[in-house]
Amino acid sequence: MSVEWAVSQYEILPSTQDKLKEDLFSNSNLQEGSVVCTDIQTKGYGRHGRKWKEGQGNLYFSYLLRPEKDRNFCSQLSLIVGISLIEVIKSYISDGVVLKWPNDILIDNKKCAGILVEAIDIEHENYPAIIVGIGVNISNAPLEISTYLNKHVNECKNISIEQFQKQFFEFFDTNYSKWKELGFEAFKSSFIEYTYPKGSKIGVKIAENKITGEFIDIDNDGNLELLCNKTEKIRKITSGDVFLM
Ligand code: BTN
Numbered sequence: 001m002s003v004e005w006a007v008s009q010y011e012i013l014p015s016t017q018d019k020l021k022e023d024l025f026s027n028s029n030l031q032e033g034s035v036v037c038t039d040i041q042t043k044g045y046g047r048h049g050r051k052w053k054e055g056q057g058n059l060y061f062s063y064l065l066r067p068e069k070d071r072n073f074c075s076q077l078s079l080i081v082g083i084s085l086i087e088v089i090k091s092y093i094s095d096g097v098v099l100k101w102p103n104d105i106l107i108d109n110k111k112c113a114g115i116l117v118e119a120i121d122i123e124h125e126n127y128p129a130i131i132v133g134i135g136v137n138i139s140n141a142p143l144e145i146s147t148y149l150n151k152h153v154n155e156c157k158n159i160s161i162e163q164f165q166k167q168f169f170e171f172f173d174t175n176y177s178k179w180k181e182l183g184f185e186a187f188k189s190s191f192i193e194y195t196y197p198k199g200s201k202i203g204v205k206i207a208e209n210k211i212t213g214e215f216i217d218i219d220n221d222g223n224l225e226l227l228c229n230k231t232e233k234i235r236k237i238t239s240g241d242v243f244l245m
Helices: 016-026 071-090 161-182 184-194
Strands: 006-013 034-041 059-065 097-100 104-107 110-120 129-136 201-206 209-218 224-228 234-237 241-244
Touching: 006 016, 016 034, 016 059, 016 110, 016 129, 059 161, 071 097, 071 104, 071 110, 071 129, 071 161, 071 184, 097 184, 161 184, 184 209, 201 224, 209 234
Parallel strands: 006 034
Antiparallel strands: 034 059, 059 129, 097 104, 104 110, 110 129, 201 209, 201 241, 209 224, 224 234
């Protein structure tokens, strides 16, 4: 069954993620598909509390899911969101678009979108509610190391925020139903198609440690498989930040 999206649109908010959390705390029955979206976000954040820089003309939104799975499934969900985002982006831009495990979208090696998936425990409920936060640079790149979608399309074909979000919900709906039915295994080939080629030399930063090696594969649970330079053994990575070497 597809999600019924109910969008609350704001002109300015500190963070759509925090606003949706507040809405959930004041109404624990808040329905799946509730969306908070803002034109301007002043205190957005990403994974590990990193600041998500604001810029006008970009897309900032958070939405609520209730997949009835435990919090360990958040990492898979993050990949499903990433695959859905890249499918929309690839409908406009064919070259240089990469899904960097676990949750960044890059164009020509510069970040254009980020995903934050958080599990929120709710009293007397068996499973956490999930809040997905997405930032997509559409008309503005707030950092030198980032880029924006409209830089990569013909000026007369500029992407609008509304159109992009509508398309995203369509792609996500299909992928979310498929994931709930078949699990991440059904998305492995899509992930492999959208990420760095197998055999790429990559590093993973996990807290203060760095592991380097060769990208081998993704497993059925969405973990990265790395042939470790140091041990010459395949290591499964469950979390961390990937960088190209
Ligand atoms: C990351 O790259 O670490 C994830 C960035 C997620 C940013 C989005 S913008 C909309 C939503 N509100 C937030 O405060 N964060 C997410």
